[in-house]
Amino acid sequence: MTETLPFLLTALVMGLAGSGHCLAMCGGLAAAMGMHHSAARLFLYNLGRISSYAIAGAIVGAALFSAAALYPNLLIGFRILAGVFMLLLGLYFIRWRRVLLWIERLGSVLWRVIQPLSKKLPAQKTNTQVFLAGMIWGWLPCGLVYSALAWSALSASPMQGAAFMLVFGAGTLPAMFLTGVFSHKLQGFLQSRGFRWIAGLVMIGYGIATLVIAAKQLHMVS
Numbered sequence: 001m002t003e004t005l006p007f008l009l010t011a012l013v014m015g016l017a018g019s020g021h022c023l024a025m026c027g028g029l030a031a032a033m034g035m036h037h038s039a040a041r042l043f044l045y046n047l048g049r050i051s052s053y054a055i056a057g058a059i060v061g062a063a064l065f066s067a068a069a070l071y072p073n074l075l076i077g078f079r080i081l082a083g084v085f086m087l088l089l090g091l092y093f094i095r096w097r098r099v100l101l102w103i104e105r106l107g108s109v110l111w112r113v114i115q116p117l118s119k120k121l122p123a124q125k126t127n128t129q130v131f132l133a134g135m136i137w138g139w140l141p142c143g144l145v146y147s148a149l150a151w152s153a154l155s156a157s158p159m160q161g162a163a164f165m166l167v168f169g170a171g172t173l174p175a176m177f178l179t180g181v182f183s184h185k186l187q188g189f190l191q192s193r194g195f196r197w198i199a200g201l202v203m204i205g206y207g208i209a210t211l212v213i214a215a216k217q218l219h220m221v222s
Contacts, residue, residue: 004160010151010206011164015171017093017199018144020190039177041130046176048134050169053145054162056138060153061161068156073221078153079214085147086207092143093200100143107141114139 068074092100118136121129152164175190189195 007155007160007164008167011148011167012171013202013206014089014144014148014151015168015173017171017202018089018148019172019175020093020195020199041127042177044127044131045134045137046169046173048131048136049138049176050134050166050173051131052135052138053148053165053169056145056149057152057161057163057165058158059161060149061155061164062158064153064161065156065158075154075156076214076217076221078150079210079217082147082150082154083207083210083214085150086203086210088207089144089147090200090203090205090207093196093203095196100147103143103146104141107146110139110141 064074064078088100088103114136118133121133121136125133148165148168152161152168155161155164
């Protein structure tokens, strides 16, 4: 089980640091919705997206809870995996883009099943359909989200896993919500070299710290 406050703080930092990546992945759709719909609808879209993150967090948390009950040391292995994901994410932020592409290719298998659902929604959407559209896009293959999921799984708890992903999604919300009004200036800042390097180094630092903790735990059980 993780300490709640540091655990959720990590989620918030990941979301804020990854905002530039979110804009690159689906900021265009968010901007279009910001121009053609009210701020309330743009918020509903992002709420749907974050809801999908929370569902995924609950699933991986529950899965690891069940697995850890049978294999207690599995959490150490997952801590190593989460640390590696953090390192890869940090490298991704500083423009080593290929390091996470293979992960997104794996996720594309699930996306091919879910994505056709978006075509069934009408062009003129109700509030409920806007929320559902956000939920569908929340499953878009994304190395950033998968890195957050690997970290959320460390909770080995469906509730904490969902809470982690909710806070992570909340960290991405300001950039995605404001993109409809301040898209060019915000995207320029979040994708600037300085911001990318700061975000990348923060993630690399998290990854190294996580691997050090895992190494100490391995030494204790060996």
